[in-house]
Every structure is written in C-alpha cells, then in structure tokens.
Amino acid sequence: AQSVTQLDSHVSVSEGTPVLLRCNYSSSYSPSLFWYVQHPNKGLQLLLKYTSAATLVKGINGFEAEFKKSETSFHLTKPSAHMSDAAEYFCVVSPSTGGGNKLTFGTGTQLKVEL
Amino acid sequence: DTGVSQDPRHKITKRGQNVTFRCDPISEHNRLYWYRQTLGQGPEFLTYFQNEAQLEKSRLLSDRFSAERPKGSFSTLEIQRTEQGDSAMYLCASSPGQGAFGANVLTFGAGSRLTVL
Numbered sequence: 001a002q003s004v005t006q007l008d009s010h011v012s013v014s015e016g017t018p019v020l021l022r023c024n025y026s027s028s029y030s031p032s033l034f035w036y037v038q039h040p041n042k043g044l045q046l047l048l049k050y051t052s053a054a055t056l057v058k059g060i061n062g063f064e065a066e067f068k069k070s071e072t073s074f075h076l077t078k079p080s081a082h083m084s085d086a087a088e089y090f091c092v093v094s095p096s097t098g099g100g101n102k103l104t105f106g107t108g109t110q111l112k113v114e115l
Numbered sequence: 116d117t118g119v120s121q122d123p124r125h126k127i128t129k130r131g132q133n134v135t136f137r138c139d140p141i142s143e144h145n146r147l148y149w150y151r152q153t154l155g156q157g158p159e160f161l162t163y164f165q166n167e168a169q170l171e172k173s174r175l176l177s178d179r180f181s182a183e184r185p186k187g188s189f190s191t192l193e194i195q196r197t198e199q200g201d202s203a204m205y206l207c208a209s210s211p212g213q214g215a216f217g218a219n220v221l222t223f224g225a226g227s228r229l230t231v232l
Contacts, residue, residue: 032219
C-alpha cells in the first residue's frame with residue numbers, strides 16, 4: 001500500500017520569499033515520487049519527479065525537492081516565490097515497478113502568493 | 116501533438132441521465148488512465164488501459180461506470196443513471212508503456228467537469 005500526506009492544506013507567502021510545501025509518504029517498497037501543480041481551469045502539470053537517482057531533484061520554474069528516506073519526506077521548495085506560482089500543488093507516489101503507474105495523490109496544498 | 120484532449124470540458128445533467136466523456140491521448144502513448152477529482156481532494160484512480168486492454172479498475176468504479184478504448188487510441192468513460200455524488204472533475208492521462216523512456220510520467224488533460232442536478 002502507498003499513501004502521501006500533505007501537511008498543510010493552505011500556505012501563504014509574500015512574493016520574493018521562500019516556499020516550503022511539506023509532504024510525507026508511506027510505501028512498502030521503493031517508490032517514485034512526484035510533485036504536480038494545478039492552475040485553475042488547466043490540467044495537472046508535472047513539476048518534478050524522483051525515481052531513485054539523485055535525492056535532490058530539480059524541476060521546472062525553480063522548484064526543487066529532496067527525498068529523505070529516513071524521514072519519509074519529499075518536501076517541495078523554491079527560494080523566491082512569484083505571483084505566477086499561486087496554484088494547487090499535489091504530492092504523488094507511484095510504485096517504481098509494475099502497478100501500471102497508478103498514482104496516489106495527496107489532498108493538495110493551495111499556495112497563495114501575496115504582494 | 117497537442118497533448119491530451121478531453122471533451123466536453125463541462126457537462127451539466129439531471130440525475131438519472133447518462134453521460135459520456137471522451138479522451139484523446141498523446142498519439143504515441145499506449146497507456147491511458149482515468150481519474151476522478153472531487154472538490155478539495157486530490158485525483159483518485161479509476162481505471163487504466165494498455166492499448167485496448169483494460170488492465171485495472173478501482174473499487175470506485177461502480178457498475179454504472181464503463182470505460183472503453185476500442186482501438187487503443189481514444190477512450191470513452193460512460194456514467195449511467197447519474198447521481199449527485201458523481202459530480203466531479205474527470206481527468207484523463209496518458210503515458211508511454213512500461214520500459215519506454217518516461218514510462219512513469221503521466222500527462223494529464225484539462226479534465227471534464229460533471230455537474231449532476
């Protein structure tokens with residue numbers, strides 16, 4: 001079984017300040033982990049993925065995430081928030097092998113960026 | 116290639132009516148997935164196809180739901196005798212097959228929003 005817990009349903013930051021969106025995962029095997037972003041009226045877009053290579057993963061738009069097995073965490077960070085980052089972010093887990101790439105999504109974190 | 120296309124984008128229907136959604140995946144992707152997203156929740160897996168074969172169905176997919184992918188290209192998701200609880204965003208995604216480059220990365224469409232009155 002696999003699951004993810006997004007620890008904050010809402011995060012609010014000021015433009016230009018760092019972003020931290022927290023995610024803990026549970027998996028009975030070595031998982032693949034992803035962050036997706038969903039802007040209003042748009043499809044889910046992949047930000048980055050971890051698939052057992054480097055533990056620090058860089059994604060699009062300046063986002064990165066670090067896989068910490070000891071803490072079962074995969075937190076998403078960005079050094080400086082931009083207004084266009086306001087969206088809903090989903091932490092996602094998938095089996096590394098088999099399972100048909102069936103993704104299990106967290107409940108999402110709504111990021112608000114204020115001037 | 117224009118990505119994953121879904122049609123219609125919005126559907127309003129009365130309880131008890133049947134509705135059908137269509138998904139056109141990325142043409143070279145042989146896997147196709149359906150997910151459902153309700154307000155305030157993350158998407159939940161419904162079913163997936165490899166080519167025309169439906170390989171897995173979630174327990175969420177009651178017998179009022181049926182999905183097909185007859186020629187291994189586009190897919191349809193039909194909901195019969197709709198209920199108010201079916202109101203949700205229905206998301207389609209596609210990916211390359213197992214072993215292919217990028218096999219574990221899903222590309223999602225914009226979704227079809229269903230409102231059942």
